[in-house]
Amino acid sequence: MSSERIPPRVRHWLSHVVTVVLLLVAALGLLSLLLVLTGHPVVPALSALVRGAFGSYYAITSATLVRMVPLALAGLAVAVAFRAGILNIGAEGQLLMGAAAATAVSGVMTGVPSLVAIPALLVVGSLAGGAWAAIAGALRLRFGVLEVISTIMLNFIALYVTGWLVRGPLQEPTRINPQSVSLPTALQLPVLLPGTRLHAGVLLTVIVAAVLWWWLRTTASGFRLRAVGANPLAAASAGRIAVPRTLFGAFALSGVLAGLAGATEYTGITYALYENFSPGYGYTAIAVALLARLHPLGVLATATLFGALQAGANAMQRDAGVPNVVVSVVEAMLILLVVAADRWREHTSQQRVPAESSA
Amino acid sequence: MSALEIGSSFLEATVRTATPLALAALGEAVSERAGVINIGLEGAIIAGALGGTVAAGVLGVGGGFVAGALAGVLVAALFALFTIGFRADQIITGTAITLLSLGLTGTLYRTLYGASGVALSIPTSGALVIPGLSEIPLVGRALFAQPLITYALYVAVPALAWWMQRSHAGLALRALGEYPEAAIAAGVHPRRIQTLAVLFAGAMAGLAGATLVLAQAGTFVEGMSAGRGFIAIAIVVLGRWRPFTVAAAALLFGGANSLQTVFQAMGWTGVPYQLFLAVPYLLTLVVLAGASTRSAAPAALGRRPD
Numbered sequence: 001m002s003s004e005r006i007p008p009r010v011r012h013w014l015s016h017v018v019t020v021v022l023l024l025v026a027a028l029g030l031l032s033l034l035l036v037l038t039g040h041p042v043v044p045a046l047s048a049l050v051r052g053a054f055g056s057y058y059a060i061t062s063a064t065l066v067r068m069v070p071l072a073l074a075g076l077a078v079a080v081a082f083r084a085g086i087l088n089i090g091a092e093g094q095l096l097m098g099a100a101a102a103t104a105v106s107g108v109m110t111g112v113p114s115l116v117a118i119p120a121l122l123v124v125g126s127l128a129g130g131a132w133a134a135i136a137g138a139l140r141l142r143f144g145v146l147e148v149i150s151t152i153m154l155n156f157i158a159l160y161v162t163g164w165l166v167r168g169p170l171q172e173p174t175r176i177n178p179q180s181v182s183l184p185t186a187l188q189l190p191v192l193l194p195g196t197r198l199h200a201g202v203l204l205t206v207i208v209a210a211v212l213w214w215w216l217r218t219t220a221s222g223f224r225l226r227a228v229g230a231n232p233l234a235a236a237s238a239g240r241i242a243v244p245r246t247l248f249g250a251f252a253l254s255g256v257l258a259g260l261a262g263a264t265e266y267t268g269i270t271y272a273l274y275e276n277f278s279p280g281y282g283y284t285a286i287a288v289a290l291l292a293r294l295h296p297l298g299v300l301a302t303a304t305l306f307g308a309l310q311a312g313a314n315a316m317q318r319d320a321g322v323p324n325v326v327v328s329v330v331e332a333m334l335i336l337l338v339v340a341a342d343r344w345r346e347h348t349s350q351q352r353v354p355a356e357s358s359a
Numbered sequence: 360m361s362a363l364e365i366g367s368s369f370l371e372a373t374v375r376t377a378t379p380l381a382l383a384a385l386g387e388a389v390s391e392r393a394g395v396i397n398i399g400l401e402g403a404i405i406a407g408a409l410g411g412t413v414a415a416g417v418l419g420v421g422g423g424f425v426a427g428a429l430a431g432v433l434v435a436a437l438f439a440l441f442t443i444g445f446r447a448d449q450i451i452t453g454t455a456i457t458l459l460s461l462g463l464t465g466t467l468y469r470t471l472y473g474a475s476g477v478a479l480s481i482p483t484s485g486a487l488v489i490p491g492l493s494e495i496p497l498v499g500r501a502l503f504a505q506p507l508i509t510y511a512l513y514v515a516v517p518a519l520a521w522w523m524q525r526s527h528a529g530l531a532l533r534a535l536g537e538y539p540e541a542a543i544a545a546g547v548h549p550r551r552i553q554t555l556a557v558l559f560a561g562a563m564a565g566l567a568g569a570t571l572v573l574a575q576a577g578t579f580v581e582g583m584s585a586g587r588g589f590i591a592i593a594i595v596v597l598g599r600w601r602p603f604t605v606a607a608a609a610l611l612f613g614g615a616n617s618l619q620t621v622f623q624a625m626g627w628t629g630v631p632y633q634l635f636l637a638v639p640y641l642l643t644l645v646v647l648a649g650a651s652t653r654s655a656a657p658a659a660l661g662r663r664p665d
Binding site for chain 1: 447450462634647
């Protein structure tokens with residue numbers, strides 16, 4: 001093979017892409033099996049899945065890509081944290097607090113030009129998400145509290161705070177529905193393509209992912225974050241890296257990204273805050289990040305894949321009567337298959353002494 | 360209603376709400392003591408709920424509880440295969456298992472019973488009122504007018520506490536979570552013990568799910584575990600990995616959930632009960648931050664078993 005002409009990094013990525021595609025095929029195979037077992041016709045169901053995700057201009061823009069945005073931004077949040085060795089399970093709560101903060105300040109934005117007001121909402125939301133994650137960061141660094149547990153707690157607290165806000169201080173003036181007042185058009189993210197729901201958040205997401213990729217790869221602070229994640233002891237002793245400061249920064253950055261996801265969803269899609277604002281984006285984001293191997297550009301791809309799966313699942317329910325929750329099964333199987341494939345690869349490379357192979 | 364009646368029904372609701380939480384948390388405490396944190400507990404609970412629903416229609420309430428426990432064991436076995444068998448990351452696997460179980464139970468439920476969710480006629484386990492004791496003012500009904508599964512906890516909590524502290528196997532379990540190298544050197548089989556601990560936690564979580572259906576709701580609802588798996592993990596932490604304090608922590612969370620009914624009974628509609636629901640989680644964070652808890656946590660918690 002001419003594999004020696006391909007740089008190892010690219011080869012590594014190609015092999016991962018091939019793996020993911022193979023595993024996707026395997027997951028869809030398992031989905032088909034599940035459909036057969038539950039008595040659903042396989043071909044109409046799968047074709048509805050594909051049509052719902054990619055079948056039309058409207059499906060691609062208003063279903064798949066629109067779902068990609070929060071999944072990608074929250075996925076980036078998870079990826080940054082995991083890269084630093086932080087198990088942030090709290091993207092869901094940070095996303096909610098971002099949306100809630102953006103909702104809270106939208107009330108005082110009347111009369112402010114859109115060009116200033118919309119970015120301001122996004123910044124406020126990001127900061128709120130960052131602050132929420134910083135609580136977990138401070139608990140870990142000051143008191144040694146495992147962030148796995150503290151971020152789960154903070155998710156619940158954020159959920160109840162949101163529930164209270166939409167029935168209390170942020171409830172719409174008629175006080176009938178537990179939700180905030182609808183966001184004025186001037187404060188909404190502009191729609192990119194007329195006749196669709198595709199909003200400017202999708203561009204923002206791509207830019208954020210690209211910047212994050214560049215930052216992690218080329219800057220000193222990005223390197224410090226990766227070094228601390230790879231081996232905190234070595235980073236501290238050999239690299240003279242201030243580990244606590246780097247970790248705290250990673251917590252905050254992760255929260256900022258999740259908060260941005262919430263603020264973007266609020267200003268781009270929902271235009272209001274309500275109790276079930278997030279259908280678990282923060283949890284699905286963990287799967288998105290893992291499947292992308294915590295790579296920012298990979299997150300864009302896997303978030304699109306998951307957005308497509310969710311959009312397709314809704315079509316599958318509508319057109320073929322297959323419960324849309326089946327998409328969680330596919331997502332979960334993808335993660336488990338990737339985990340199993342990784343372990344298998346580690347296992348086989350341990351047995352062959354020269355670890356490098358041209359696969 | 361008089362204040363005494365309100366208090367009595369509040370305590371009754373507290374114990375009722377706490378029962379499934381305590382079941383799941385006691386199991387998780389055992390698993391975490393062996394060094395394994397199972398975020399997939401939520402998945403085992405919802406599997407237990409569906410297993411209990413399906414089996415109870417055919418086999419009755421007792422069969423429902425057994426099937427619930429078995430469904431929980433099945434989910435836990437998948438978790439054990441990945442985390443202990445393949446040595447995969449516990450958090451990643453647990454996340455996937457929860458996702459898998461929520462999706463699979465939803466799909467199976469809608470396939471078995473239709474999308475609308477017809478009114479299922481599931482036999483339920485009613486309150487077993489103990490004469491005399493249940494008439495004690497305030498706490499009588501809370502403690503002695505509960506379903507059988509709650510009474511089972513009265514036995515399970517001390518038994519588990521004794522087993523953990525006094526038995527040889529309990530010592531091996533705790534050693535594995537604290538200092539695996541030493542435990543292994545002393546002849547403890549880490550994989551066997553951790554697998555058994557994870558399966559036990561699965562059975563308890565499955566029982567918790569069956570309790571939700573068979574002793575409380577009387578029906579299955581998609582996603583009815585409603586975060587109880589994560590709450591149970593909080594309870595384990597707040598209860599410092601010890602059976603009696605875990606049970607007490609479960610009561611605290613149950614109480615916070617039941618406060619809503621008190622507010623309604625008292626006519627305090629303006630009180631933001633959502634904030635009261637958040638109190639146990641805040642308290643868990645505060646307790647976690649307390650220095651003494653750090654030493655209470657198993658030192659090797661979440662580490663890849665080797």
